[in-house]
Amino acid sequence: MQSNRETVGKLILTAVLLAIVAAAFLVVQRYGVTPAPIAAAHPKPAPTTRPVTAPRAFKVLHIMSYHTPWEWTENQFSGFKDALHGLNVEYKVYEMDAKRQSSKEHLQQASDEARQLIEEWKPDLVYTSDDAAQQYVAIHYKNSSIPFVFSAVNASPEDYGYVGTKNMTGVLEREHIVQTIRLLRQLVPNVRRIAIISDPAPMWRPVAQRINQRIKEGEELADISVVADDVVETFEDWQRTIMSYQDKADAIAILGAFNIRGPDGKNLTYEELGRWTAENSNVPEFSFWADRVSKGGGLCAVAVSGFAQGQEAGKIARAILVNGKSPSSIPMTATLKGEPVISLPRAQRLGLSPSSDVLLSAKVFAKYGWEE
Numbered sequence: 001m002q003s004n005r006e007t008v009g010k011l012i013l014t015a016v017l018l019a020i021v022a023a024a025f026l027v028v029q030r031y032g033v034t035p036a037p038i039a040a041a042h043p044k045p046a047p048t049t050r051p052v053t054a055p056r057a058f059k060v061l062h063i064m065s066y067h068t069p070w071e072w073t074e075n076q077f078s079g080f081k082d083a084l085h086g087l088n089v090e091y092k093v094y095e096m097d098a099k100r101q102s103s104k105e106h107l108q109q110a111s112d113e114a115r116q117l118i119e120e121w122k123p124d125l126v127y128t129s130d131d132a133a134q135q136y137v138a139i140h141y142k143n144s145s146i147p148f149v150f151s152a153v154n155a156s157p158e159d160y161g162y163v164g165t166k167n168m169t170g171v172l173e174r175e176h177i178v179q180t181i182r183l184l185r186q187l188v189p190n191v192r193r194i195a196i197i198s199d200p201a202p203m204w205r206p207v208a209q210r211i212n213q214r215i216k217e218g219e220e221l222a223d224i225s226v227v228a229d230d231v232v233e234t235f236e237d238w239q240r241t242i243m244s245y246q247d248k249a250d251a252i253a254i255l256g257a258f259n260i261r262g263p264d265g266k267n268l269t270y271e272e273l274g275r276w277t278a279e280n281s282n283v284p285e286f287s288f289w290a291d292r293v294s295k296g297g298g299l300c301a302v303a304v305s306g307f308a309q310g311q312e313a314g315k316i317a318r319a320i321l322v323n324g325k326s327p328s329s330i331p332m333t334a335t336l337k338g339e340p341v342i343s344l345p346r347a348q349r350l351g352l353s354p355s356s357d358v359l360l361s362a363k364v365f366a367k368y369g370w371e372e
Contacts, residue, residue, distance in 0.1 A: 057088045058321050061123040063114050063137055065130035066099040072291055075306030076129045076151055076313075083314025087322070092121060098132035100267060102201065102259045111136035118146070125149060125317055128170075129310070131203040134160050143167060147320050147327045151313035152306065154203040157332050169327040171312045175207060175288035176338035177214045179302040181221060183340055184251060184286045186358050187300060187347065191250040191284075195228035197241060198255035204231075207255050207288075235262045238273060242281050252285045254292050270295040271370040278368065284350055290341045295369035299346045300362075302338040309335055339363060345371075 062080070066073045081091070094117055096110040114137045118126060128138045128150045138148050142165045150170030153160075162168040185191050196211060198204040208229050215221045227248055232238050238260050245252055262268045274296030277285065285298035292298045312335055319325040340362035347354055 057090055058125065059090050059092075059121065059123045060084075060125050060127060060317070061118060061121060062091060062093045062127045062129070063096065063133045064093065065096050065128075065132035067095045067097045068093075070099070071294075072152075072289070072306045073129065076310035079307040079310030079312075080127055080151070080314035080317070081310075082307075083311050084318055084321075087318070092117070092123070096132055096136070098130075099258045102267060107132060107136050111140075115140060125321060127151075127313060127317060129313075131155055131201075135202070138168070141167070147317075149313050149317045149320070149327070151309040152304075155206050159206075162332070164328075166326065166328045169316060169330045169332055171309050171316070172332055172334040173304055173309060174334035175210065175304065176302040177211055177288070178218055178220060179338055179340075180286055180288055180300070181224065183300050183302055183342075183358075183362070184284070187342070187352055187354055188251065188284050188350075192223055193225055193227045193248065193250045194253055195230070195245045195249035195251075195283075196226060196253045196255065197228075197230050197232060197238075197245075199257060199259035200231050200233050201256045201259050204256040211253065233259070233261060235260055235268055235273075235276075239276065239280075242277055242283075245283050246281065249283055252281070252283050254285050254287045254296065254298055257292065257296060271297075271368075274298065275368070275370050278346055278349060282350065284346070284352075290339065290363075293341045293343050293346075294365050297343060297346055297368050297370075299350065299352075300340070300342045302340050305335065305337060305339055308337060341365065343368070 062077060064073050064077070068074055077093070094114045096107065096114065098107060098110070118141070123146065126138070126141070126146055126148045128134060128148060130152045131154055134150060134153060134155070138150065139160050141148060142161055144167055147167050148170075150168075152173040153170065154173050157163050157172070181191070196208050198208065212226055212229075215224050215226060228245065230241050232241050242252070257270060257273050258267060260268050260273060262272075270291060278297040285292075287293065287298050287301045288304060289301060290303040293301050293303075316330050319330065320327060341364075342354060342359065342362045343365045345366070345368050
């Protein structure tokens with residue numbers, strides 16, 4: 001009896017299920033509606049969908065002391081951006097143009113405009129390159145809430161009051177003095193007396209002091225002496241001073257050379273100063289920046305790399321923006337690697353014959369800057 005009852009029960013259950021399926025089929029055919037599936041005994045939770053968050057966009061204001069196009073400035077900014085590659089960064093650039101327009105009136109106006117841009121745009125970080133941007137802009141923001149990162153600063157951080165501040169750090173520009181004089185003496189072995197010449201921009205005084213100090217301290221430079229350290233303001237002064245070195249110096253260290261006024265009151269270019277010097281002076285010139293050689297016709301330099309300066313500043317900026325590091329925790333240091341550069345036409349004009357070893361180890365400029 002029980003077996004018959006079980007059989008009847010199964011038949012009834014089967015009939016009910018068939019009726020449900022048939023009813024569902026009729027619903028689909030008539031209304032085009034698919035009935036909801038019968039829930040499983042233990043339904044799986046729906047997968048959690050997390051909203052996609054776009055990477056944070058950073059606003060970086062670059063205040064450059066000088067202008068573009070100019071290789072030194074462009075190389076710094078390229079290095080800076082290279083270190084921030086992969087981040088979502090919006091850049092703004094303000095050019096102070098202090099190389100071509102060095103009057104206090106112009107620099108004060110540039111300072112006002114740059115500071116207004118900071119207040120209005122409200123950047124997450126300000127990148128300041130070279131000294132004018134420190135002297136006229138950055139010093140007004142010491143201990144503010146905006147982090148500032150600098151590069152290519154010739155003066156000491158103490159000169160701008162940066163030491164001990166919470167928001168200022170960056171990369172110092174320090175000359176490769178021993179390496180440069182070593183290269184110079186490979187080209188001109190009898191160099192003993194050095195004359196220093198620069199324009200009146202304040203950042204060159206610390207450079208001249210470092211040259212004097214390094215010569216006093218270095219055993220390798222024990223037979224070197226600085227016989228002159230002159231600051232000139234006009235082209236006439238430049239000509240007279242250069243010619244006075246012909247008998248009393250074996251080499252001329254050219255520091256600043258872009259605040260020298262011509263007869264019309266405007267600053268002369270490297271090419272104008274360099275051309276006159278190369279055509280009238282028989283004393284080899286050296287420097288610590290490639291453009292003094294490539295554009296100004298100087299003989300040689302172990303040059304500070306603008307790209308390396310900017311790249312190190314960019315690494316610092318990345319640490320601040322991405323890793324949340326405090327600027328005050330990042331030391332202000334200088335880049336170490338320099339690039340040897342030689343002007344071949346200047347060497348030939350001076351009657352020098354650089355060895356192949358020296359030429360192969362340096363970047364060689366085959367033409368004067370004014371011949372390009």
